[in-house]
Amino acid sequence: MDSVMPEVDAESAARLRRVVVRLARTLNGSAAAEGLTPTQASVLATIGFRGxxxxxxxxxxxxxNPTMISRIVSKLDDQGLIRRLPHxxxxxxxxxxxxxxxxxxxxxxxxxxxxxxxxLLxxxxxxxxxxxxxxxxxxEAMAGLGSDT
Structure with missing residues (x-):
């Protein structure tokens, strides 16, 4: 494997950014179809996986931030998607x-x-x-999800 970091020009970085943003928007439509914002969908998934x-x-x-989480939790609770339990x-x-x-x-x-x-594939x-x-x-490594080897 080549261990020398390749040069990353501004145009390549901008192209990658545009691709990531476009793909995110495309995927976020799935949350909107369920009446949720992308952040609400992410919070719901985290609660479901880790809760x-x-x-x-x-x-x-x-x-x-905690204030935003409080609002999201309230919204998800109002929609019957989560529940609050006593600690x-x-x-x-x-x-x-x-x-x-x-x-x-x-x-x-x-x-x-x-x-x-x-x-898409x-x-x-x-x-x-x-x-x-x-x-x-x-x-995955770039997103902090995998090995960086």
Whole structure:
């Protein structure tokens, strides 16, 4: 493997940024189809995957300020997608967990996003589709999701 960092020109960085933003917008439509903002969908998915958890921990995971998390939790609770539970060790605190409806909504969003990505890959030439799939480890590392080797 070549260990020399390649030069990244401004145009290449801008092209990558545009691609990431466009793909994010495309995928975010799945949340909107469920009546959620992308941030609400992300919070719901985190609660479903990691919950029950305290709102402060949720804010840390989502990298959203506590005031915003409070609003999102209230909205998701009002929609019946999550519920608040008393904290077993601290009567002043609460935990949040996904309801069955919340789990189902989150699953539909994930499925819709997977279908979007699958469709986008099928619309590429085999060479480009393979190049995207081969780039997954690097993209995961770039997003902090995988190994950076």
């Amino acid at each position: 029950p958890l305290q709102p402060a921990a949720l804010a840390d995971v989502e990298e959203v 077993p060790d601290d009567q002043r605190a609460v935990l949040v967990e996904a309801t069955t409806a919340g789990q189902e909504t989150s699953a539909r969003i994930r499925q819709a996003r997977t279908e979007v990505v699958t469709g 099928h619309n590429l030439s085999p060479t480009y589709a393979r190049a995207v799939l081969d780039a997954l480890p690097a993209l």
